[in-house]
Amino acid sequence: MPFAHRHLLGLEGIGREDLLSLLDTAASFKEISQRDIKKVPTLRGKTVVSLFYEPSTRTRASFEIAAKRMSADFVSLSSSTSSVTKGETLLDTARNLAAMAPDAIVLRHSAPGAPQFLAARLGCPIINAGDGAHEHPTQALLDLLTIREHKGRLHGLTVAIVGDILHSRVARSNVFALRTLGAKVRLIGPPTFLPPELRAWGETTHDLHEGVRDADVVMMLRIQLERQGKNFFPSVDEYSHYFCLTERAVGLANPDVIILHPGPMNRGVEIASDVADGPYSVIMDQVTNGIAVRMAVLYLLANRPRTKADLDVEAPTAGPLAARSLATGPLATGPASPPAPPARPARLRRRAG
Ligand code: ASP
Ligand code: ASP
Numbered sequence: 001m002p003f004a005h006r007h008l009l010g011l012e013g014i015g016r017e018d019l020l021s022l023l024d025t026a027a028s029f030k031e032i033s034q035r036d037i038k039k040v041p042t043l044r045g046k047t048v049v050s051l052f053y054e055p056s057t058r059t060r061a062s063f064e065i066a067a068k069r070m071s072a073d074f075v076s077l078s079s080s081t082s083s084v085t086k087g088e089t090l091l092d093t094a095r096n097l098a099a100m101a102p103d104a105i106v107l108r109h110s111a112p113g114a115p116q117f118l119a120a121r122l123g124c125p126i127i128n129a130g131d132g133a134h135e136h137p138t139q140a141l142l143d144l145l146t147i148r149e150h151k152g153r154l155h156g157l158t159v160a161i162v163g164d165i166l167h168s169r170v171a172r173s174n175v176f177a178l179r180t181l182g183a184k185v186r187l188i189g190p191p192t193f194l195p196p197e198l199r200a201w202g203e204t205t206h207d208l209h210e211g212v213r214d215a216d217v218v219m220m221l222r223i224q225l226e227r228q229g230k231n232f233f234p235s236v237d238e239y240s241h242y243f244c245l246t247e248r249a250v251g252l253a254n255p256d257v258i259i260l261h262p263g264p265m266n267r268g269v270e271i272a273s274d275v276a277d278g279p280y281s282v283i284m285d286q287v288t289n290g291i292a293v294r295m296a297v298l299y300l301l302a303n304r305p306r307t308k309a310d311l312d313v314e315a316p317t318a319g320p321l322a323a324r325s326l327a328t329g330p331l332a333t334g335p336a337s338p339p340a341p342p343a344r345p346a347r348l349r350r351r352a353g
Pocket of ligand 2: 130136139169170221222262263264
């Protein structure tokens, strides 16, 4: 079945068939990256523009390599090199780009909803490369591909996600897709990163050892060190004392557990170095699979036949969330403002017992 969407804004609401079609397409593209000459003509004549308002090395590079392996032209704009620093709004920047008729725009932005905002207004496919603390769909797809390669399935697996669940776009996208595909999700972190609303997503615990016990997959999240001392966690030392994934914690998981981390890693904070480099780690496979996933996404979106809707440059509907400020104000390039911290004591206590 062909992929049913014009954009890839997030994995929430993407059905099983579409997720599987993305993963199968990505799996079929992997072989290209193992060739001597890593290039196919699939997207020859197509143009992909990347617009990054937040720092990134690997995600942007991964999209660029993916586009170039498919022979697309790739133009990369970042907030430090574009007119954004001169006060241009996201909408104006994107409209100008759209007028040059690209076949896809890859957007990373600190405002949750920025990709939806553009998708409601521009004719060309929008690919979300991370919007604030909202979603990071290609990251979750590469995680799913990596898990499926190692485990042969996703259905029925227990996946433990550890860390700053509240602010993690990686966790959100993964939770949506894993649940759609029948995996069981466990969320582990201190209470400040795991407010009660998130219990709807899966089992939750504040105890790392309890959370990883018998897990098939452990997915670590990066601790954003700038949150230290801001009521989320008192100190890096205390966080890592309770939540760093060590050999001992890995020993409680299933014997064939795999360990994932989206990068960039803080070694010794959320993950011990010997675990990151150890036999269960599939972190480098994730990076390799990132290219295949982005090739698949570009292939499915940039290559689809244009309909009238695609050519309507300005849709009449208002966009969601941050729409107004994105349309009228100069763009904030700083980090996304996090949701208000839950009113909880900052000390991280393991659950009694
Ligand atoms: N958060 C960054 C990204 O997704 C990580 C990096 O720059 O390596 O690209
Ligand atoms: N690279 C991922 C992201 O951009 C994870 C992280 O930065 O922690 O969301």
